[in-house]
Amino acid sequence: MxxxxxxxxxxxxxxxxxxxxxxxxxxxxxxxxxxxxxxxxxxxxxxxxxxxxxxxxxxxxxxxxxxxxxxxxxxxxxxxxxxxxxxxxxxxxxxxxxxxxxxxxxxxxxxxxxxxxxxxxxxxxxxxxxxTGRNTDSIPIGTALLERSTVLIPINAFFAGHIGIFGNTGSGKSNTLHALYYKLLHSKYREGILKKSRFTVIDFNGEYRSEGIFGFPEDHIERYNVDTRSQKGMAKKVKVSEDYIINPDVLIMLFEAKPGVQAPFIRRSLNVFEEVKKPEPFMKLCMGLLQKIILTGNATNDDALGDWVEVTEDYCGPDCLSQLRELRHHANGNATIQDSSGSSIWLNSQDQTIDDKGKKLLGWEGISSAIQNTYKDLNILNKLHMFFRYQRVYSTAWNGTDPQYLGPMFSRIKTRLESLNKVVDIVPAAQMGNAYQSRKSLTIYSFVHANQEIKRILPMLIANMIYDEQKKEQSDTGSITRTSHLIIDEAHNILSDIQRDDGDNWQNHRLDSFEEIIKEGRKFGFYLTIASQRPADISSTILSQIHNYIIHRLVNDRDLRSLENTMPTLDHSSLMTIPSLGKGQAVLTGTAFPVPRFTQVDRIIKVAPTSDDAELTRLWESHENEAKPDSEASTIMVSGSDGANPVQDASDTRFQESKQNDEWV
Known part of the structure; x- marks a missing residue:
């Protein structure tokens, strides 16, 4: 014809x-x-x-x-x-x-x-x-609004790039995110995907908890429920390489260290910490500080010795310090301690060291052993906290730093390290092994029960770790033989470039990390998918590096302008149609699509993210049923649709052979 x-x-x-x-x-x-x-x-x-x-x-x-x-x-x-x-x-x-x-x-x-x-x-x-090109492998994502034909997504052009999914709450973006990877997993490449690719989901709202989510077999899924609210913490902690957490930029962000005094304190201290990670050097550092405080007498501030004793008591208990309490400082700056006969022994000497007799009277050996043994049994985060507290004594003892400038930060250090201890297990880099090989096909990190500090810091650490894993995997082989896909739902939580009261260092380092990933990741086989209801809040650098977009209903002018400025493939008339899109309707545009396509995205029935709106009338009517006798309650009918739609089959013959009777609408 x-x-x-x-x-x-x-x-x-x-x-x-x-x-x-x-x-x-x-x-x-x-x-x-x-x-x-x-x-x-x-x-x-x-x-x-x-x-x-x-x-x-x-x-x-x-x-x-x-x-x-x-x-x-x-x-x-x-x-x-x-x-x-x-x-x-x-x-x-x-x-x-x-x-x-x-x-x-x-x-x-x-x-x-x-x-x-x-x-x-x-x-x-x-x-x-x-x-999508002759003999191009594709998956169906929905039905065209205008022509009613099946809309196909080319696998290579779409998934081998960065993806942005945007839309207001309730517009269907969570379903679209899920449908994309569900259908990819049910293509004829399923077995190869499970063996050659790793997928990581950062889930801020706990939407991806269903069994078999994204179409992955449950034995290929690893889940982490990041919970800082529970007193006992999570049963399974997130493994983080020591290199990523013992980092001045990361700790400055975590502790919200101000640039004047607090941030330099963190940087100077970490330079020393690298030398005293082992118990014996740390003990010598602490005892050297004590000796200097004793021998310099009134050259220190009045609280220096008391501060040192307070830190040691908190970690080692008061017993080892009983003899130290007999120490006396005199107006001339000299220090004495009484021996068994009641005589005062002068501790100051020409060479600024305490002799063996003085150390014995002070209980030096017992204090040293207590500090060394205590430090040896601590994990790396608690070691860091103990070290910082002694460094604070050192920094303030000779009026080099005003204690009031460090006080607020140390309150934050305590609470945030406690939070980190609940959710992460810090592992030396040498013990991480081949992290890529050890990870399952899909790893989901749920942050619905995490506090704000952990929500800000841990996703960035996870992203950096898996990005570095992928770079190493690619550099070892010389070509892309495996891929990593990072999926971030509600991405405005960590990719916002709007300044808030969380410190410049946090803002800059966080965005620098993700901007490097989105600029350089593609050449290493690392691909980012972000979903958000507020694209205007996301860094314009990140938005501009996205290759393909799926845009659901957006009504805010700032959101529409931000997309117009970063999507050259979307014409103005298509942009103006976005506010009138219905639920599940979206425009597909980007490098994988010659022209924008308005699509009704298929809804997966078999498994779905827990993001549906509450059906209030059914909820309330079920309460009425509970209050009625069984015989009466059984006669009540709930009106309205049950939400199921007829099943639509893909028309693409290349996809038909691999559909495997999975259900979608």
Whole structure:
């Protein structure tokens, strides 16, 4: 069957990329049957074809109007304007590209000319426009709103890049995120995906808890419930390499260290901490500090010795310090301690050391052993906390730092290290082994029960770790043999570039980390998928590096402007349609799509994220049923739909063979 060319009019004006077509007839049918084919009427958002010799120029309708050709004079007695056969329809279109050799290309090599005829775009031409390429492997994601055909996503062009999914609450973005990977997992490449790729989900709202989520077998899923509220902490802690947490930038963020005094204190202290990780060097550092405080006498501030004793008591108990309490400082700065006979022994000496007799009277050996043994049994975070407390004594003892500048930060250090201890297990880098190989196909980190500090710091650490794992995997092989996919739902929680009261260092380092990932990750086989209801809050650098977008309903002007500035593939008329999209409807645009596609995304029935709206009437009616006797309650019917829709099968034959009878709507 040949092409059905239904001519509708002629080009009457060309102004830049805007072309005006005058129609021969007033056509207002949604669908037209012509030569045995169904054509879609020339309405807003539809396509028209402009014939120019052997080239077919494809345009999209952006606006339309009518003009009265026969009646231009208004009369109260006889007004014949806009009557039958007196009006012409004018259609404004924007040129998108051309079809050559049955392939659609986005090009500016051709332009319409006045007098070129325009006709309704045929099914063959639509297939060329939407084609993902000859023999391209694809998955179906939904149904086109305009043409009612199956919308296909090319696997390579779409998933081998960064993906952005945006939409207001309730617009369907969580379902879309789930449907994308569910259908990918049920393609014919399922076994290869499970062996060669790793997927990591950062879930801030606990939506991805269902068994078999994203279509992964349950034995291929590892889950972490990051819980800082429970007193006992989580049963399974997140393993974090020591290199990522014992980092000045990370700790400055975590402790919200201010740039004047607190941040430099962290940096100076960590330089020393690298040398005293083992118990014996740490003990010598602490005892050296005690000796210096004793021998410099009144050169220290009045609280120096008391501060040192307080830290040691907190960790080692008071017993080992009983003899130290007999120490006396005199006005001249010298220190004495009484021996067994009651005589005062001077501890100050010419070489600024305490001799063996003085150390014995002070109980030096017992204190040293207590500190060393206590420190040896602590995990790395508690070691760090103990070390910081002694460093605080050192920094303030000789008035180098005013204690009041460090006090507020140390309150934060205590609470935040306690939170970290509940959820992470710090492992030396040498013990991490091949982390990529040891991870399961899908790892889900749920932060619904985590406090704000952990929500800010831990996702960044996880992202950096798996990014470095992927880089190492790629560098070891010299080519991309495995891939990593990081999926962040509600991404504005950690990718926002709006300054809040959480410190400049946190803001800068967090964004620097993710901006490096999104700029450089693709070359290493590391791909980022982000979903958010507030794209305007996300760093513009990150937004601009996304390759493909799925945009659900957005009504906020800031959100729409941010997308318009970062999505060159979305024309203005399509952008203006976004606020009127219904639930589950979205526009697909980006490098994988020659033109934007408005789509009703399929809803997965078999398994889904827990993000559905509450059905209040059913909830309340079920309460009424509970209050009634069984015989009466059984007669009550709940009205309304149960939410299930007919099952839609994909029309793509390449996908049919691998669908495996999975259910989606």
């Amino acid at each position: 040949g092409e059905a060319n239904y001519v509708i009019g002629v080009v009457i004006s060309v102004d830049g990329d805007q072309t005006l077509i005058g129609t021969y007839d007033l056509i207002n049918d949604d669908e037209i049957i012509h030569n045995g084919q169904i054509l879609y009427g020339p309405r807003l958002g539809a396509y028209v074809t402009v014939r120019q010799n052997d080239v077919k120029l494809i345009a999209k309708i952006t606006s339309e109007k009518v003009i009265d050709q026969q009646n231009t004079i208004r009369s109260n007695e006889f007004d014949n304007r806009y009557s039958k056969n007196s009006i012409n329809r004018l259609i404004s279109v924007k040129m998108l590209g051309a079809i050559e050799d049955n392939q659609f290309i986005v090009t500016s090599s051709y332009a319409p000319m006045v007098g070129n005829e325009a006709y309704i775009t045929t099914q063959v031409e639509l297939s060329a426009i939407y084609a």
